[in-house]
Amino acid sequence: MKIVAVTACPTGIAHTYMAAEQLEKAAKAAGHSIRVETQGAMGIENELTAKDIAEAEIAIFAVDIEVEQLSRFSGKKVLRVGVAEAIKNPKGVLAKAGA
Amino acid sequence: MPVEFRFTCPLVNGIHARPASVLADVVRGYRARVTIARDGAAAVELVSVLSVVGLDIKVNQECVIVADGIDAVSAIAALTKFVEEKLASVDDVSDVGHAAGTEGSANLPMALRNRDVAFVSGRAVCGGIGMGAAVIVGGLALSDAALRATPVSVEAEVTKVRDAIAKTHAELHTRAKSAKGIAADLLRAHAAIADDPALRADIEKRISRATTAARAVVAAGEAFAGELRKATSAYIRDRAVDVIDVCEQILEKIGTLGGTTNVALENDSVVFAETLTANQLLKMDRSKLRGLVLGGIGATSHTVILARSFRIPTVIDVRNAVGLVAAGTRVIVDGEGGLVLTSPGDAARRYFEREIRSRERAAERVRVLAQGSATTIDDASIEVGVNASTPDEVRGATANGADGVGLLRTELLFLDRATAPSEEEQYSAYTGVVKAAAGRPVIIRTFDIGGDKPAAYLNMPEEENPFLGVRGLRLYEKHPDVLSAQLRAILRVALVGPVKIMAPMVSTPEEAVWFRERVEATRRQLAAEGVSTSSVPVGIMVEVPSVATVMDQLCEVVDFFSIGTNDLCQYWMAVDRGNAGVAGLYNARRPSFLRVLSQIVRGAKAGGRWIGMCGEMAGKRGNLPLLLGMGLDEISVAPGEVAAIKALVREARAEECRALLERACACRTPGDVDALVAASGWRETQAAAIVDRSLVMVESDATSKEEAIQEAIGVLLAAGRIERPRDVEDAVWAREATYSTGLGFGFAIPHCKSDAVTIPSLAVVKLTRGIEWGSLDGGAVSAVLLLVVPSSDAAGSHMKVFAKLARKLMHEDFRARLMGAASPEEVEACLRIELEIS
Secondary structure (H helix, E strand, C coil): CEEEEEEECCCCCCHHHHHHHHHHHHHHHCCCEEEEEEEECCEEECCCCHHHHHHCCEEEEEECCCCCCHHHHCCCCEEEECHHHHHHCHHHHHHHCCC | CCEEEEEECCCCCCCCHHHHHHHHHHHCCCCCEEEEEECCCCCEECCCHHHHHHCCCCCCCEEEEEEECCCHHHHHHHHHHHHHHCHHHHCCCHHHHHHCCCCCCCCCCHHHCCCCCCEEECEEEECCEEEEEEEEECCCCECHHHHHCCCCCHHHHHHHHHHHHHHHHHHHHHHHHHCCHHHHHHHHHHHHHHCCHHHHHHHHHHHHCCCCHHHHHHHHHHHHHHHHHCCCCHHHHCCHHHHHHHHHHHHHHHCCECCCCCCCCCCCEEEEECCCCHHHHHHCCCCCEEEEEECCCCCCCHHHHHHHHCCCCEEECCCCHHHCCCCCCEEEEECCCCEEECCCCHHHHHHHHHHHHHHHHHHHHHHHHHCCCEECCCCCEEEEEEECCCHHHHHHHHHCCCCCEEEECCHHHCCCCCCCCCHHHHHHHHHHHHHHCCCCCEEEECCCCCCCCCCHHHCCCCCCCHHHCCCHHHHHHHCHHHHHHHHHHHHHHCCCCCEEEEECCCCCHHHHHHHHHHHHHHHHHHHHCCCCCCCCCEEEEECCHHHHHHHHHHHCCCCEEEEEHHHHHHHHHCCCCCCCCCHHHCCCCCHHHHHHHHHHHHHHHHCCCEEEEECHHHHCHHHHHHHHHHCCCEEEECHHHHHHHHHHHHHCCHHHHHHHHHHHHCCCCHHHHHHHHHHCCCCCCCCCCCCCHHHEEEEECCCCHHHHHHHHHHHHHHCCCECCHHHHHHHHHHHHHHCCCEEECCEECCEEEECCECCCEEEEEEEEEEECCCCCCCCCEEEEEEEEEEHHHCCCCHHHHHHHHHHHCCCHHHHHHHHHCCCHHHHHHHHHHHCCCC
């Protein structure tokens, strides 16, 4: 299954990246393909392209703040969870996303 | 026939006890009756210090002294000479900086806010943390026996009081001789109060109404103190405590004091008093005095000034200071937040003990860094001076290793006033700075005023382009009196400590010659008046480009140079840096500018002259390799930068810096220079890797989340990574409030961005026992990784390291290696490898 995700926490120093790592790790272990964009203190990294988003079956937002450039996802099926949940239970988040 | 003399009070704080006592000394030997008066107040005798202080003469107020008697003429001559030459320097200008005090707001540390801590708040006037047993000191009080006593006879009581006054006076004089600085001045002022005819007359008048000597002293003391408390000047009001002080000493000599003058401290103590006298403070065993909690005493009182000079944590304006706690109670004085903790529990005690430890480690680090000269690995030295203007700033800077004052601007004394500052006013101001510099050289720049600055008395015409008009030295020829007063003041200050004179806006060798001649003429004039002056080096600012090509000729005329990069760069590029349309051209790293700077320095060196640099370029750490490459003798920077810059110089190689400068001069654009400097691996902070063994503590006894966060912040403070630890603490807790940073697996990663962070850093604190953190997995935390980032630099390369760390922490093998690292060295090594930090 193809998944895209965005992670973003209030200070953008730590949890954004921990959540990204956890989602990547869990998806890989389950044999899914995932691309995770981080929106942290360094700005947007690993930016999702229109193609990435179009090809993905679902977008996961593991965020505690608003997602930047939200319009890219218009019409996309989105699962929104808190950053802490993605860190604590990435497998559960993927399951909720139907993966 | 009465003789009179008029003058304007040159003292910023008015004529208070110290100057009044010196004036009294001047006339004491004469038989003429000498009085002083100011507008709207009756004349009082000049020998009565208390009456003179009571006149409440303020700065710039017109005063008239009248002498009447056989030697009136010579008394006035002596007074005139004294007032014109010395009065201004009598006032220790260093007090002025203290007058405002540091307004500390009552600020309980975050970690203690939920801890039910009892505290009272006041105003912090001297920082630091003090812990000890409360010692309560009362005011003027008589012993029980003295209260019950009846007068023997008027004659006997008068004799008793005269004896006591004479002994007090003699003792104060003796102590003044062996004391230094502020303490000596103060003791002399007190001696004068003891000897004051008005005070003695009042005491004796009271005795004649059938009271004891002791009661008369108490009543007279309270009456005079009461008069002083009515003064409009806060400074004079604060002198009331001086009178109480002297009266206590007299009572002590009569043998009737209530027993609190000599406050005996047996172990670590915090003294509580409504009004503690300076004398009481001086006589205390300061090795045991940990803090002061005071009520009705001002920030400009001698007591507070002394407390600051002894660095005793002090909180003032504390209501009912003597009634807060019972003697012997263990208390904590928080001179940072302006708090007194009257019944500190374990949590508070542990908090402040921890803070004391980290502050001591931080102070030790700065002391070590600031000590000695700034010398590169290959033995090239550079002086690191400061740009400073107040005695307080200079004192702080010299304590932190500044080699001198590279630029003392004097314009502030000249602006926004109706007349030019007098020689005495200037002498007084410069004396304060030179004293604070404690033997290190001070470069005083003569006034640099242009048509765009308000100084109406200079009658400057409206100019089309003041920046290119009559400013700096170009103004001097039209105002010889103003220049002369300043040069006289500076030449006289040279007797107080080493100074140099520097002229602004010199553009030709003829101007330098002219300025030098003015200095020489002033020196001759002073000599003719019997004022000897030592030799004072004369130099110029290098800020007009025309100077660059005639450095050889200037070297023949002046003793030294200092490059003012701000104006030099503007004139060099023909750019007003305040004009957004062209400001982009203004860049001190422009290769053509680096070339002209190199040429100027070479010119000075070829002529054997000392050359320094003041201005913004010198203060930027990133420019240091270029400046070392030029071979400057000195750079003058902001006071807070000295220790850090010295540390950076010690890590540099002059040879590499010279090569770097040569390549920079060959660049085409400032951007190329930036890239070159960045590529050279030059760091703007000393050995400031994000990860370092000095940021690791492997065995912390912290027992709560609050303590663990404070511990980690203390580690950063000790290593010089942050300022204002309480601000960092607030920022960390603000982040915790969104949701816990406890990760699970025994790790927590609190973090923050804050202005109080100077260097992005990762502190690692391992706890000897696990603590509750509200973690994601509910487990205890035994390793705390504190990430801090300066607000201004929240997107730098260090963020990549933090992001990598965050990702790594999601992997069990990394966590196991980090937990297994037992020493700071192992933790550093583990993090360096895993986070790929070279």
